[in-house]
Amino acid sequence: MDKLETAEDIIICRNVHKWYGDFHALKGINLTVKKGEVIVIIGPSGSGKSTFIRTINRLEEHQEGEIIVDGILLSHDVRNIAEIRREVGMVFQQFNLFPHLTVLENVTLAPIHVRKWSRDHAEEVAMKWLTRVGIPEQAHKYPGQLSGGQQQRVAIARALAMEPKIMLFDEPTSALDPEMIKEVLDVMRDLARSGYTILAVTHEMGFAREVADRVIFFDGGQIVEQNTPDQFFTNPKHERTKLFLSQILHH
Amino acid sequence: MADLSPQLPKTRSTTIPFWRDIRVLGVLAQIAFVIVAVMGITWVVRNTLANLDELGESQFICRDGTSSFRCAYDFMRLDAQFDIAETPIPYEPSDSYWRALGVAAVNTLKVTVLGVILATVLGTLAGIARLSSNWLVSNLAKWYVDLMRNTPLLLQLFFLYFSVILVLPPIKEAIQPFNLPIFFSQRGINIPAPVFMPSFAVWLAFVVLGIIQAQVLWIILGRQEELTGKSSNRFRWALVSFLLVVGIGWYVSGSLTSTQAIMTPKSLRVREFKDLQKIMLNRLKLADLGDIELALSNGTLTQEDIDAAAFRICAQKESASEVNLTSQLRNANIPYTVKRSTRLDQATEAYANGECEILVASQSLLAAEREALEDGANHVILPIAETPVRISIPNLEGLNFVGGAKLTPEFAAILIGLVLYTGGFIAEIVRAGIQAVPKGQSEAARALGLSESQRLRLIVLPQALRVIIPPITSQYLNLAKNSTLAQAIAFPDLWTVSYTTINQSGRAIQIMLIVMGSYLSLSLIISALLNWYNRRIALVER
Amino acid sequence: MATIYQNLQTLISRQEKLNFNFSLFVQENITRSWWLTLWLLILTFITIRVTISQLVAAPVITAVVLIIWLLSIGMVVLNEVTRQHTNISLWLKENLYNSITNTQLTLILTLLIIAGLRAFYAYAWVNASFETDPEIAAQLEFTGANWGAVIANMRNLMVFRFPKEETWRIWASLALIIVLGIPSVYIYQQQKYRRSKIRSALTFLWILSPIIIFFLLRGINEENPLLPQVNPDVAWGGLMLTIIISIFAIVVSFPLGVLLALGRRSKIRGIPAWLTWTVALGFTVWGLIYSTPPNLAAARSTSEELLSYWPLAIPIVAFLFQRYFNGNVVAAFSTIYIEVVRGVPLITVLFMAIILFPIFLPPGMQILNTWRVLAGFALFSAAYLAENVRGGLQAIPKGQYEAADSLGLTTFQKYRLIILPQALRIVIPAIVGQFIGLFKDTSLVAIVGLFDLLNVANTIAAQPQWLGVRREAYIFIAVIYYIGSAVMTGYSRRLEARLGVGER
Numbered sequence A: 001m002d003k004l005e006t007a008e009d010i011i012i013c014r015n016v017h018k019w020y021g022d023f024h025a026l027k028g029i030n031l032t033v034k035k036g037e038v039i040v041i042i043g044p045s046g047s048g049k050s051t052f053i054r055t056i057n058r059l060e061e062h063q064e065g066e067i068i069v070d071g072i073l074l075s076h077d078v079r080n081i082a083e084i085r086r087e088v089g090m091v092f093q094q095f096n097l098f099p100h101l102t103v104l105e106n107v108t109l110a111p112i113h114v115r116k117w118s119r120d121h122a123e124e125v126a127m128k129w130l131t132r133v134g135i136p137e138q139a140h141k142y143p144g145q146l147s148g149g150q151q152q153r154v155a156i157a158r159a160l161a162m163e164p165k166i167m168l169f170d171e172p173t174s175a176l177d178p179e180m181i182k183e184v185l186d187v188m189r190d191l192a193r194s195g196y197t198i199l200a201v202t203h204e205m206g207f208a209r210e211v212a213d214r215v216i217f218f219d220g221g222q223i224v225e226q227n228t229p230d231q232f233f234t235n236p237k238h239e240r241t242k243l244f245l246s247q248i249l250h251h
Numbered sequence B: 001m002a003d004l005s006p007q008l009p010k011t012r013s014t015t016i017p018f019w020r021d022i023r024v025l026g027v028l029a030q031i032a033f034v035i036v037a038v039m040g041i042t043w044v045v046r047n048t049l050a051n052l053d054e055l056g057e058s059q060f061i062c063r064d065g066t067s068s069f070r071c072a073y074d075f076m077r078l079d080a081q082f083d084i085a086e087t088p089i090p091y092e093p094s095d096s097y098w099r100a101l102g103v104a105a106v107n108t109l110k111v112t113v114l115g116v117i118l119a120t121v122l123g124t125l126a127g128i129a130r131l132s133s134n135w136l137v138s139n140l141a142k143w144y145v146d147l148m149r150n151t152p153l154l155l156q157l158f159f160l161y162f163s164v165i166l167v168l169p170p171i172k173e174a175i176q177p178f179n180l181p182i183f184f185s186q187r188g189i190n191i192p193a194p195v196f197m198p199s200f201a202v203w204l205a206f207v208v209l210g211i212i213q214a215q216v217l218w219i220i221l222g223r224q225e226e227l228t229g230k231s232s233n234r235f236r237w238a239l240v241s242f243l244l245v246v247g248i249g250w251y252v253s254g255s256l257t258s259t260q261a262i263m264t265p266k267s268l269r270v271r272e273f274k275d276l277q278k279i280m281l282n283r284l285k286l287a288d289l290g291d292i293e294l295a296l297s298n299g300t301l302t303q304e305d306i307d308a309a310a311f312r313i314c315a316q317k318e319s320a321s322e323v324n325l326t327s328q329l330r331n332a333n334i335p336y337t338v339k340r341s342t343r344l345d346q347a348t349e350a351y352a353n354g355e356c357e358i359l360v361a362s363q364s365l366l367a368a369e370r371e372a373l374e375d376g377a378n379h380v381i382l383p384i385a386e387t388p389v390r391i392s393i394p395n396l397e398g399l400n401f402v403g404g405a406k407l408t409p410e411f412a413a414i415l416i417g418l419v420l421y422t423g424g425f426i427a428e429i430v431r432a433g434i435q436a437v438p439k440g441q442s443e444a445a446r447a448l449g450l451s452e453s454q455r456l457r458l459i460v461l462p463q464a465l466r467v468i469i470p471p472i473t474s475q476y477l478n479l480a481k482n483s484t485l486a487q488a489i490a491f492p493d494l495w496t497v498s499y500t501t502i503n504q505s506g507r508a509i510q511i512m513l514i515v516m517g518s519y520l521s522l523s524l525i526i527s528a529l530l531n532w533y534n535r536r537i538a539l540v541e542r
Numbered sequence C: 001m002a003t004i005y006q007n008l009q010t011l012i013s014r015q016e017k018l019n020f021n022f023s024l025f026v027q028e029n030i031t032r033s034w035w036l037t038l039w040l041l042i043l044t045f046i047t048i049r050v051t052i053s054q055l056v057a058a059p060v061i062t063a064v065v066l067i068i069w070l071l072s073i074g075m076v077v078l079n080e081v082t083r084q085h086t087n088i089s090l091w092l093k094e095n096l097y098n099s100i101t102n103t104q105l106t107l108i109l110t111l112l113i114i115a116g117l118r119a120f121y122a123y124a125w126v127n128a129s130f131e132t133d134p135e136i137a138a139q140l141e142f143t144g145a146n147w148g149a150v151i152a153n154m155r156n157l158m159v160f161r162f163p164k165e166e167t168w169r170i171w172a173s174l175a176l177i178i179v180l181g182i183p184s185v186y187i188y189q190q191q192k193y194r195r196s197k198i199r200s201a202l203t204f205l206w207i208l209s210p211i212i213i214f215f216l217l218r219g220i221n222e223e224n225p226l227l228p229q230v231n232p233d234v235a236w237g238g239l240m241l242t243i244i245i246s247i248f249a250i251v252v253s254f255p256l257g258v259l260l261a262l263g264r265r266s267k268i269r270g271i272p273a274w275l276t277w278t279v280a281l282g283f284t285v286w287g288l289i290y291s292t293p294p295n296l297a298a299a300r301s302t303s304e305e306l307l308s309y310w311p312l313a314i315p316i317v318a319f320l321f322q323r324y325f326n327g328n329v330v331a332a333f334s335t336i337y338i339e340v341v342r343g344v345p346l347i348t349v350l351f352m353a354i355i356l357f358p359i360f361l362p363p364g365m366q367i368l369n370t371w372r373v374l375a376g377f378a379l380f381s382a383a384y385l386a387e388n389v390r391g392g393l394q395a396i397p398k399g400q401y402e403a404a405d406s407l408g409l410t411t412f413q414k415y416r417l418i419i420l421p422q423a424l425r426i427v428i429p430a431i432v433g434q435f436i437g438l439f440k441d442t443s444l445v446a447i448v449g450l451f452d453l454l455n456v457a458n459t460i461a462a463q464p465q466w467l468g469v470r471r472e473a474y475i476f477i478a479v480i481y482y483i484g485s486a487v488m489t490g491y492s493r494r495l496e497a498r499l500g501v502g503e504r
C-alpha cells in the first residue's frame, strides 16, 4: 500500500464536489482533521452533512476533489477503498444492525471475515467492546429483542470491533427516545476522551460543547463556519450560523 | 478561505492499475460476460449447424431447389396435408402451413378469451361465496378452491375429458339439465347461440349512440352535482337513458331494415305472416294453436297429424334467415319442418319440385331466385319481420343437433378445465382482495350514510381492485399458457397444431421460434392491457 | 331438547316482552330490495324442488334432515326470541340460519351434499370391486369403482418399471431421508446447535444425500455387483419420478435463480454509452456494406427486401439496451431470460429440452430423455425462482448494504453473509409454493412421453386386463397430489406465521 506522508492529518479533503444528477450536493469542501480530533458537524436539514461524511468511507462517490484518509487516497482503486473502510467505522441513524444475527455475531462478523481473526479472538474482543458500551449480557440476543439505545450501542461496538482509527457518526441519537439518548452519548463521550478521531453529525449541543475540538457548520453543501465550541456557540461570525443557532437553541 | 485549504502531500503515483479500478472492473466483468455468452452461443450454433447438416440441407430448401437460410420459412407455403378438427375460419388440408397455424391461433385466442371471461366470473362468485356468512357455502367454496389448487391441471383435464365428457350418454339421450335448451352428450355440448341478422349493423349504431349519450349525460349530471352539491344518482340515469336508446334502436332497426322474406306459391294464399297461423289452424282444425299440447294429450290429434300439417320449409344450411323465421314460428306455436340444402339454388330446386311450401332467404336473394323459376309469376315474396339478433336453439334432428352453437368434447374439456382451475385461483385472489379492505372503511362508509350498493361500488371495490389486479394478471397469463395443455386431449390449439407441423415438416427450430414468439406476444399483450387498466384505476383512486 | 322445553316454560310463565320485531324482520329478510325478494322467491322454489326430488330418491335420510333442520330452526328462533342462546344455537344462528335465504340455502346444500356423498359412497364402496385378479374381476358384476385395477397396479404407480429385485434401493433412499429428516427437525430448531459440529455434519450429509440417492437409484455402472446401473428412461417412473423431478428442479434452480435475481438487480457500472454506440454503429455499417447488398439482390419479395436492411435494427437494440439497462449486460441478460421463460408455456420449454437439446449439442452426443426433461424443468423453474428471490431482495433495506459496506466486507461477503440469508428467509414460503407448483407441473412430462404418476395412471386403461379403467386411477392419484400439496401448503403457512413474528 502506497501510504502518503500526511503527518498528523488523518483526514484531508480538498475541494470535494458531489452531484446527485443535476443537484449539487457538496460544493467544494475543504477540511483537515488531525489525529484524535473530535469534530461535530451541524447544519440545517438537507445541507449535505450526511452526504459529506458518507463520502469519507465511499458510501457515496465524490466527483471532484481529493480525499485522503490515513494517508490513503480515496480513488477508484478497490484496494484503497477496502483499506479505508477497514480504518473507518460508521454508526448510522437507523442502527442498521443485521437482524438475522445475534448481537455477538453482529460484532464479530467483520473482524472474522475482513480482518481474518479467529472466531475465539474475535469473540474475546467483541465481548470487551460490548462490556465497554455496557451491554455484555445481551450478547446472545437478536437485535430485534433490544431497545433502541441498546441497539445503537451494539452498532457502536460493531464498528469499534474492527479497531478503526476514525469513527463516523451520522445523527446516532435522533432515532432514539430521550431517555435512551444519554446512554449512547455517554459511550460517545467515553470514546472521544480515549483518543479516537471522531466526525459526528449531531444536534446534541451539550455533547458538542463538552467534547468537541471543533464545530463545523454546514449550509447549502458548503462549510460556512468552523471554530472551537466555545467560540462557535458564544460568538458565531456568520448571519446564517446565528440564525441557525438561535433557532436550535430556543427550541 | 485559502487558509483552510489543506496542503496536499505529494503523491507518488496517482495512476491506478486498471484491474483495481472500480470503474473498469464493472466493464471488464461485463465484457467477460459477453465473451462467455458469445462463445456459448457460437458453440450452440455450430453444433446446431453441424446437426442440421447431418439432417441434410432439406431444412432450408428453397423453391428453386437451392438451399439457403433465407428459405428457412419457405416450407410454410406448402400444403399442410393434415386435418384440423375445429376450424373457426375456413381451412382445408390443402391449405398452407401458415393457414393451419392461423386457424390454430384463432382457436387458442378463442379458448383464452372465453376462458379469461368465464374464469373471472366463476372466480369472483367463488371468492364471494368464500366470504359468505353461511358456513356451508363458504366451506363448499373452500373445498372447491382447495381441490383445484392441490391437483394438477393436466389430471383435471384428463379426468374431465375421459371420465366425464366422453362417458356422457349418446346424442339421442343427451342430458338436458332443468329442461333448459342445453344438451350434454358424448359429442359435446350444444347451447343456444345468438344469430346476427342484417339489421344488427344498424342496431350496433344505436348501441354506440346509447353509449355516447350515456357518457354525455354522466358528465352533464356530474357537472350539475358539482354545482348544486346534490347527488343525482347519475349512474341510474345514464343506465336508463342507455337502455332507452338501445331499446328504441332494437325496434327501429328491426322495422327499418326489413331484409328477410319468404316465398310461397300463390295457391297457399299467404299475404302476411298472420296468415300462416290461420292456415295452420285450418289444417289442424283447432281454435287456438296453444291447444296443440292439449289436443295431443286427449287424443283429438296425433303426432302424425301434426307432422302432416306442419309447414315444410326449404332453406340454405346455417342461414340466418331460417333462424329468423323458425324462431317466429316457434313463438306462434306453428309446427314446421325444415329441409336444408348446402346451397340456395338447391333449396330453390327442392321448392320448385314441391318438396316444400315455403322458401326462406333474404329478400334480394329470393327475388333473384324467383326470376330463375319457370313459373315465377305463381309465387309471391312476402317480407317478414326481423330483429337485430335472434336466438338459435339447438334441436335434435336425426343424429345431429341443428342450430345453436356446438362445443366439441375437446373444446368443452379444455375450456371447462381451464375455467374451473383458474377460477379456483382467482377465487383466492378475490377473497384476499376483499379482505384487504380494512373493516374501518366499510364502517366509515356506513357512518356516512352510503347505501349498501354505494358502499360496495364506491368504497370497497376500488380498493379491492387495487390489490386484486396484479395477481389476477398473472392468473390470466397462466391461463393463456396453460391452454397449451389442450394437446393432451387433442384440441387443435396453436401448440397442438405446431406440434403436428413439426412432426410433418421436420422443421423444429423454425416452428418453435414462431410458437414461442406467439405465446410471448400473447403474454406481453395481456400484461400490457392489465397494466394499463391498473394505472387507470390508480388514477381514479387519486 | 331440554333447553327448548325450559325456554318454552320461561316464555309462558314470565310472559316477558319478546326480543322480536316483526316489521324489522320482514324488512331485513324480505323487502329490503327487489333483488332480495326475487332471490327469496327463486330460492324457495328451488328448495321445494330439491326437497321433493330428494324425498323421492332417499326418503328416510331426507326426512331426518328435514326434521333436524326444522327442530334446529325452532330452537334457534326460540332462543333468539327469549335471548337465551346456548353456544350451539348461537353458532347455528350465526353460521347457518342468519337470514331466511341462508336458512334455505343450508337445507338445499345439506340435501345436495348428502346426495353427492351417497352417490360417491355407492360408487366407491358399496358397488365397488376390490378384486385384484382381472379374471375374477371380469366375472364379478359391479357398477361402481374398479379399485382392483388400482391395487393391482400399485407398484407401477409408485415406481413403475424399477427392477423388482432392486426395490431395496428405493427403500434405502427413503430410509436415508427419514434418518436425516428426524434429527433435523430438532437440531435446526434449537438455538444451542447453531454452531455445533452436529449441525454442520447434518448439513454436510444433506448436501451429500442427493448424490447418494442418485447412485442408489441409477446405479454406478453395468458391472457393479451391488449397484448395477439401471436406465432411467425405462426404470424410473410413477410417484418416484414425480418426486425426483420436482426435487431436482427446485434444488438445481435454486442457485441459478439466485444468480439470475442478483443479475437482474445488479447495479454494476454498465458498458459506457460511447462504447455501446461505437460497437453498434460499427456492426451496422459492416452489415450494411457486406450483408445488405447481396441479400437485396437475392430478395424475392418486398418483405425479403425489407429484411435485407436488418443491420438497421442494431442501433435500435443498442438504444433500448442503454435506455433500459444503462449498459448493464448482466442485468439485460438476466431480465430477458427471466421474462422469456416466464412468458412461454412450460410445455414448449420441455419440448425444446426433448427435441432441441440434441440439436444444440455436438453431433453424436447422446443424452437420455430423463436428463433432458430434468434440465428443462430446472431451467424453467430458475426463472420463476429468480422472481421470488428478487421479491426478497427488494425487501432488504438499503441500510443493510451500507452497513456491510462500511464494515469493509467485499461484495461477495456482503451478499453471502448479510443480504442473501435475509432475503432467502423472506422468500421461503414463496419457494415452498413454487415447489408445490413444480410437483403438480411434473405431470406435463406425460405429454413428452415419460412415465410419471399421471402417465402411469393412463397406462392402466391401456392394459388388456383392465381395459378402459381410468376414473379410479385418476381419483387415486388425485388423492396423492392433494395430500402432497395440502401438507406442503400447511407447512408453508406455518413457516410464514413463524417467520412473520420470527427472530427479527
Ligand SMILES: Nc1ncnc2c1ncn2[C@@H]1O[C@H](COP(=O)(O)OP(=O)(O)OP(=O)(O)O)[C@@H](O)[C@H]1O
Residues within 6 Å of the ligand: A020, A023, A025, A043, A044, A045, A046, A047, A048, A049, A050, A051, A052
Ligand atoms: N441519493 C440521493 N439522490 C438525490 N439527492 C440526494 C440523495 N441523497 C441526498 N440527496 C440530496 O442531497 C442533499 C443533502 O442531503 P443530506 O442527506 O446530506 O442532508 P443532511 O444535511 O444530512 O440532512 P438531514 O439533517 O435531514 O439528515 C439533500 O437536498 C438531498 O435531497
Ligand SMILES: [Mg+2]
Residues within 6 Å of the ligand: A049, A050, A051, A170, A171
Ligand atoms: Mg442526514
